[in-house]
């Protein structure tokens with residue numbers, strides 16, 4: 533069963549012909565248009581970036597985006613990315629699509645020079661990929677209110693050691 537599930541799932545780079553469907557995926561996943569609009573802004577303004585589409589049984593059902601972040605304070609060694617947003621159509625959730633998108637996106641990071649990835653999300657979901665809370669390591673997002681959900685994954689051993697500060701996302705996030 534497991535192999536069958538994997539065979540029916542394809543993760544690939546987004547192309548221009550996906551833009552309309554990607555918008556619909558995020559609107560359905562989040563129940564609002566903010567994340568879909570964020571993707572449209574980041575496509576134009578963020579570089580480098582990772583933008584991947586998931587096809588399940590030939591249907592486009594998921595999308596993930598990673599863009600550069602800046603650390604104000606003592607930056608870690610190497611550049612860092614922010615993972616946001618990731619969305620899967622509600623009808624396709626719980627079938628491994630989100631996990632496959634996250635794993636493939638993380639695999640793309642070293643080639644882009646990213647040594648760590650930050651995100652704001654539910655620790656119960658992201659722990660499976662190795663994400664840990666960022667605040668105990670000295671990294672914060674916006675305010676202490678986010679400490680319980682702001683997470684980081686070190687991709688290059690030791691990249692975060694000695695770093696600390698406020699993690700700033702691309703200015704397009706301020707419209708969210």
Ligand SMILES: CC(C)(COP(=O)(O)OP(=O)(O)OC[C@H]1O[C@@H](n2cnc3c(N)ncnc32)[C@H](O)[C@@H]1OP(=O)(O)O)[C@@H](O)C(=O)NCCC(=O)NCCS
Pocket residue numbers: 561562616617618619620621624625626627628629630631632652653654656657
């Ligand atoms: C979060 C999301 C991308 C996961 O995609 P998915 O394809 O359903 O994920 P998977 O099938 O790979 O994993 C499902 C598992 O994640 C868990 N899960 C999903 N969303 C979760 C959440 N918000 N918190 C904790 N666990 C969550 C499910 O319970 C399931 O757990 P199990 O493997 O122990 O059974 C998807 O649910 C989604 O689009 N949600 C709405 C948008 C969103 O919140 N995005 C993330 C914030 S940027």
